[in-house]
Amino acid sequence: MGILTNAPQGFSEAVSMLNVLPQSLLGEMCQxxxxxxxxxxxxxxxxxxxxSVSMLPVASGQLIKAEMCINALKYIFRSxxxxxxxxxxxxxxxxxxxxxxxNSLVVLKEVWKIEGPHxxxxxxxxxxxxxxxxxxxxLGMSMSSxxxxxxxxxxxxxxxxxxxxxxxxxxxxxxxxxxEFQNFATQLKEMSNALETA
Amino acid sequence: xxxxxxxxxxxxxxxxxxxxxxxFGENQFTDxxxxxxxxxxxxxxxYAVLLKRFNGIIxxxxxxxxxxxxxxxxxxxxxxxxxxxxxxIEAATVRRFWKTQKNKIHECLVASSTWDSSLxxxxxxxxxxxxARHIDQLNQPSVIVELKVGPAGKEEVNDVVRFELNSxxxxxxxxxxxxxxxxxxxxxxx
Numbered sequence: 386m387g388i389l390t391n392a393p394q395g396f397s398e399a400v401s402m403l404n405v406l407p408q409s410l411l412g413e414m415c416q417x418x419x420x421x422x423x424x425x426x427x428x429x430x431x432x433x434x435x436x437s438v439s440m441l442p443v444a445s446g447q448l449i450k451a452e453m454c455i456n457a458l459k460y461i462f463r464s465x466x467x468x469x470x471x472x473x474x475x476x477x478x479x480x481x482x483x484x485x486x487x488n489s490l491v492v493l494k495e496v497w498k499i500e501g502p503h504x505x506x507x508x509x510x511x512x513x514x515x516x517x518x519x520x521x522x523x524l525g526m527s528m529s530s531x532x533x534x535x536x537x538x539x540x541x542x543x544x545x546x547x548x549x550x551x552x553x554x555x556x557x558x559x560x561x562x563x564x565e566f567q568n569f570a571t572q573l574k575e576m577s578n579a580l581e582t583a
Numbered sequence: 584x585x586x587x588x589x590x591x592x593x594x595x596x597x598x599x600x601x602x603x604x605x606x607f608g609e610n611q612f613t614d615x616x617x618x619x620x621x622x623x624x625x626x627x628x629x630y631a632v633l634l635k636r637f638n639g640i641i642x643x644x645x646x647x648x649x650x651x652x653x654x655x656x657x658x659x660x661x662x663x664x665x666x667x668x669x670x671x672i673e674a675a676t677v678r679r680f681w682k683t684q685k686n687k688i689h690e691c692l693v694a695s696s697t698w699d700s701s702l703x704x705x706x707x708x709x710x711x712x713x714x715a716r717h718i719d720q721l722n723q724p725s726v727i728v729e730l731k732v733g734p735a736g737k738e739e740v741n742d743v744v745r746f747e748l749n750s751x752x753x754x755x756x757x758x759x760x761x762x763x764x765x766x767x768x769x770x771x772x773x
Contacts, residue, residue, distance in 0.1 A: 395718035431722070456721035514727055517746040520756060524766045530696040535648040538693045539771050541763055545730075547746045557744050559732055560699035563767065570760045572705055576726045577757060579709050580750050 388464035388475075389482050397484055399457035402449045404486040410437060411489060414451075415496040418458040422466070423504055429455055465497065466504040472497050515547040518554065541566040590676040596621050597633070598680040601641055606691045636667055637677075644681055645688050654681055694736025703740050704731040712749060725749045 389396070403411060417429045434451035443449060465475050476494050479485045485493070521544040527536045543559045561569060600621050604612040618630040625633075640661065643649075649657060658677060661669045669677070694701075705728070712725040726748045733739040748756070 393718045393721065399718050452722060453718055456718045459721060460718070515744075515746040517728075517748060517752060517756075520759060522759060522763055524763060524770065526771070527693070527696055530692075532646075532695055533648065533689075533692040534646045536693060536696060537648065538696075539767070540697070541767075542699065545744060545746075547744055555744065557730070557732060557742065558699045559702050559730070560697050560735060561702060562693075563771075565702060566763065566767075569702070569705065570764065572707070573753070573757055573760055576707055576709075576728070576748070577750075577753055580724055580726060580753060 387478055388468060388470070389478060392460060395453065396457055396460065399453040400484040403454050403457060404489050405443060405447065405449060406454065408488055408492050411492045412496065414455060414458055415492060418455060418462055419496060419500040419504060422459065422462055423507065431455060462504065465501065469505045472501065515549045518546040518548050520545050539563055590679050591672050593622060594673060594676045595680055598637060598641065598677065601638060602684050602688060606688050640677060645692065648689050654678065691736060697735035700732035700742065701735040702730060703733050703738070712747070723749060726753060
């Protein structure tokens, strides 16, 4: 399956911006993206790139957004790594989209040739995670069992459905005591706080 | 059997050994070990009687998850039995045993009646979104969550579930968590 078939909206627009960048700037962006993908923590200094981009001589009417360029590059390299594409395979896919100009292709090819193998050697989980499709829950009370007449144990049951990279859906059932559920709830709130301040 | 103070320490050790074997799965507490090492090599017939009597008592207490009121009533009736009645010291020893082991035994029984996996570990980190509908969103922070699950009552991990949550999805989950909390408050007096 072509790596560009599921590209997010705005991808072609982003590539047309990439095509306008001088090769040295494009090369820099590629390096930063590859480093970012390999060492996951950290960030790319988008503000600096926006400044560089704003100083380029461009035809009137064309707006270049560094952030869109970077995002497109992340998408390309992440997808290529997930499918462990060879240099030739990557170039051929990008070429057949008719979106990329030759000078962009040259840069991307060179970066992938040098950095691609490192990125591909990372475990796939570092590159892709599943998406939570649904969480169903129930609240129950186990009254009694063959090993204990007076079980009287309240519990929360969760059923999580996660879609994995190949489109398979994995279902997991988890049983929690009330204290375990409270802890789970607390952690979710901490995540929410962390996201707000991120 | 020797006795000292309020409780019979040898009997207490025997009761603890039985609990560890019957509930906590510690198989080294065999009959041979208990009869010989813990009870000081009493003869086998005496051991058989002792085993039947106290196993029965422990199983009754565990099955009913007796509170202290129920325990006292139970021990009183055991002391009044015509045959094999408990002595004062034995009753006191059983009471001491139950005080220390009651909760742990109950937890084990709950775990053994739980057939779904339980959550062993939850880790998470804030990351940037890896998939998005629009290219502008590929920089949005998201949370990567990793759950480790395994059989209830054991430390073993037999599955890892990993997924990404954006702030929208996380809000949905939080709202469901609120619903669960409301259900708990409504249905259960904890």
